[in-house]
Amino acid sequence: xxxxxxxxxxxxxxxxxxxxxxxxxxxxxxxxxxxxxxxxxxxxxxxxxxxxxxxxxxxxxxxxxxxxxxxxxxxxxxxxxxxxxxxxxxxxxxxxxxxxxxxxxxxxxxxxxxxxxxxxxxxxxxxxxxxxxxxxxxxxxxxxxxxxxxxxxxxxxxxxxxxxxxxxxxxxxxxxxxxxxxxxxxxxxxxxxxxxxxxxxxxxxxxxxxxxxxxxxxxxxxxxxxxxxxxxxxxxxxxxxxxxxxxxxxxxxxxxxxxxxxxxxxxxxxxxxxxxxxxxxxxxxxxxxxxxxxxxxxxxxxxxxxxxxxxxxxxxxxxxxxxxxxxxxxxxxxxxxxxxxxxxx
Amino acid sequence: xxxxxxxxxxxxxxxxxxxxxxxxxxxxxxxxxxxxxxxxxxxxxxxxxxxxxxxxxxxxxxxxxxxxxxxxxxxxxxxxxxxxxxxxxxxxxxxxxxxxxxxxxxxxxxxxxxxxxxxxxxxxxxxxxxxxxxxxxxxxxxxxxxxxxxxxxxxxxxxxxxxxxxxxxxxxxxxxxxxxxxxxxxxxxxxxxxxxxxxxxxxxxxxxxxxxxxxxxxxxxxxxxxxxxxxxxxxxxxxxxxxxxxxxxxxxxxxxxxxxxxxxxxxxxxxxxxxx
Numbered sequence: 001x002x003x004x005x006x007x008x009x010x011x012x013x014x015x016x017x018x019x020x021x022x023x024x025x026x027x028x029x030x031x032x033x034x035x036x037x038x039x040x041x042x043x044x045x046x047x048x049x050x051x052x053x054x055x056x057x058x059x060x061x062x063x064x065x066x067x068x069x070x071x072x073x074x075x076x077x078x079x080x081x082x083x084x085x086x087x088x089x090x091x092x093x094x095x096x097x098x099x100x101x102x103x104x105x106x107x108x109x110x111x112x113x114x115x116x117x118x119x120x121x122x123x124x125x126x127x128x129x130x131x132x133x134x135x136x137x138x139x140x141x142x143x144x145x146x147x148x149x150x151x152x153x154x155x156x157x158x159x160x161x162x163x164x165x166x167x168x169x170x171x172x173x174x175x176x177x178x179x180x181x182x183x184x185x186x187x188x189x190x191x192x193x194x195x196x197x198x199x200x201x202x203x204x205x206x207x208x209x210x211x212x213x214x215x216x217x218x219x220x221x222x223x224x225x226x227x228x229x230x231x232x233x234x235x236x237x238x239x240x241x242x243x244x245x246x247x248x249x250x251x252x253x254x255x256x257x258x259x260x261x262x263x264x265x266x267x268x269x270x271x272x273x274x275x276x277x278x279x280x281x282x283x284x285x286x287x288x289x290x291x292x293x294x295x296x297x298x299x300x301x302x303x304x305x306x307x308x309x310x311x312x313x314x315x316x317x318x319x320x321x322x323x324x325x326x327x328x329x330x331x332x333x334x335x336x337x338x339x340x341x342x343x344x345x
Numbered sequence: 346x347x348x349x350x351x352x353x354x355x356x357x358x359x360x361x362x363x364x365x366x367x368x369x370x371x372x373x374x375x376x377x378x379x380x381x382x383x384x385x386x387x388x389x390x391x392x393x394x395x396x397x398x399x400x401x402x403x404x405x406x407x408x409x410x411x412x413x414x415x416x417x418x419x420x421x422x423x424x425x426x427x428x429x430x431x432x433x434x435x436x437x438x439x440x441x442x443x444x445x446x447x448x449x450x451x452x453x454x455x456x457x458x459x460x461x462x463x464x465x466x467x468x469x470x471x472x473x474x475x476x477x478x479x480x481x482x483x484x485x486x487x488x489x490x491x492x493x494x495x496x497x498x499x500x501x502x503x504x505x506x507x508x509x510x511x512x513x514x515x516x517x518x519x520x521x522x523x524x525x526x527x528x529x530x531x532x533x534x535x536x537x538x539x540x541x542x543x544x545x546x547x548x549x550x551x552x553x554x555x556x557x558x559x560x561x562x563x564x565x566x567x568x569x570x571x572x573x574x575x576x577x578x579x580x581x582x583x584x585x586x587x588x589x590x591x592x593x594x595x596x597x598x599x600x601x602x603x604x605x606x607x608x609x610x611x612x613x614x615x616x617x618x619x620x621x
Contacts, residue, residue: 081355083349109590109591114589115350118349119351223598251594254400256399256401258399265397265401278583278594281402281427282423284557286583286597286621299598
């Protein structure tokens with residue numbers, strides 16, 4: 001199904017949806033653009049890619065897994081556990097293709113034959129993505145190097161492409177078709193061609209893609225070459241911005257917090273670039289330096305994950321980790337260096 | 346395990362044993378009678394213990410599946426969760442997620458000589474298999490246990506040591522690092538005592554666990570004695586959170602210790618990237 005919507009009508013469409021459902025959309029905030037829950041008075045800001053990815057929709061930065069209520073009775077102390085499974089639908093409006101596709105990296109890990117993560121699965125199955133294709137890729141964008149492109153509809157329900165006066169909208173899933181049935185959408189007319197031309201131009205603007213095809217093997221080959229990893233991680237300040245901005249980083253921590261007779265078991269985004277991530281009770285740390293940690297982060301995305309999951313690189317090429325790194329670490333350069341490096345030891 | 350892999354089963358502490366100044370063993374029974382009756386695990390598998398409000402940590406189930414009156418976990422007090430665990434008393438409630446991980450390859454050990462080499466708290470994962478073998482004694486040939494700790498006070502499972510030492514059908518050797526008043530057993534470091542014992546690698550499996558430095562030199566000693574990599578089995582420890590291969594901190598390259606381990610042969614370990 002192909003439709004057209006004017007920019008004013010898209011704002012209205014989003015506002016109406018937000019009145020009924022949880023809508024997550026990029027809005028201008030304090031000089032940046034970020035995903036917020038859309039509430040009346042907020043306007044969509046499609047002028048640039050949001051600083052943090054829309055990952056919160058399917059994997060919130062923190063969530064309660066269990067609530068624990070303690071009772072003191074005559075017969076003794078009792079505990080009651082309650083699962084806190086997420087309820088309700090979420091609609092993400094204005095994710096870029098990288099963010100919508102990036103969330104798919106979770107699937108083979110969070111849903112296996114043996115283990116099904118009910119919190120993630122519920123959110124995933126109750127979230128729709130109305131995605132905006134990119135017309136002006138940035139220098140940090142490299143989705144075309146990891147099997148995607150600026151108009152990739154993978155992981156989305158609707159793909160919007162900016163055209164004269166509004167947006168060309170293509171439904172990708174049946175749920176997307178339901179969204180486009182709204183009266184604010186009009187006949188697409190000849191705008192399909194206009195959109196296709198825009199998409200082709202955006203792809204051309206990205207230039208030559210990086211060839212990461214030997215990364216999986218080469219990163220493993222470099223595993224013991226700590227000199228290489230020290231050189232690559234020299235600039236890193238272990239702040240973890242790369243992990244928190246990343247649409248595909250799925251590692252988490254589980255912690256408890258306690259107030260009186262109630263405690264909560266929480267799951268939060270965790271940061272593999274922090275030395276506490278793998279610090280053991282004994283004081284031993286298998287990834288004791290930032291060189292070890294950068295090696296694992298890059299290795300996980302470009303080698304271990306692809307090895308385990310059908311050669312799929314666990315990176316969507318959004319470039320946030322490059323753009324937001326205060327020290328200028330560029331994951332593309334690290335992977336290319338590992339591929340090209342000649343070990344002279 | 347429940348359909349929600351993060352939801353613990355509730356259990357009651359039925360007994361607390363003070364093993365050493367900083368190690369306690371907890372004997373637990375699941376509150377749900379049916380679950381307790383149908384609970385199965387194999388030696389070497391682990392569980393996550395929850396003290397609600399403090400958190401969750403991973404420990405090996407060190408009782409044997411042949412003795413299902415309770416599940417036993419031994420805990421060294423080192424951090425927040427283990428400190429709270431140490432405050433538990435009989436009757437207290439605790440959360441358990443178990444069994445997790447892969448067990449020792451017991452079937453492959455049948456008909457073989459078995460050599461256990463445990464150091465300190467590293468005796469916990471050996472105890473489950475050792476007890477299992479004592480209860481299925483005829484399935485295995487010679488069973489030898491070399492168990493050492495820094496001082497006699499640091500030896501866990503003191504209750505059981507007289508039985509292990511007294512049994513005619515096993516060979517138990519105890520050692521401590523230095524001379525100690527009243528100590529009548531061996532004195533010296535485990536790898537050195539092992540070399541002194543000079544066990545034959547012929548039709549033998551060696552199972553070792555202990556502090557990293559002890560494992561390192563024990564592996565060297567076993568190699569010196571002629572053991573092949575495939576004949577040496579160890580069990581690893583890593584910081585874990587989810588216990589089900591998702592949260593991303595216990596991996597060594599593509600292997601997740603919580604799912605693919607914690608039991609590995611030395612041959613398997615050598616195949617892994619070096620990140621212990």
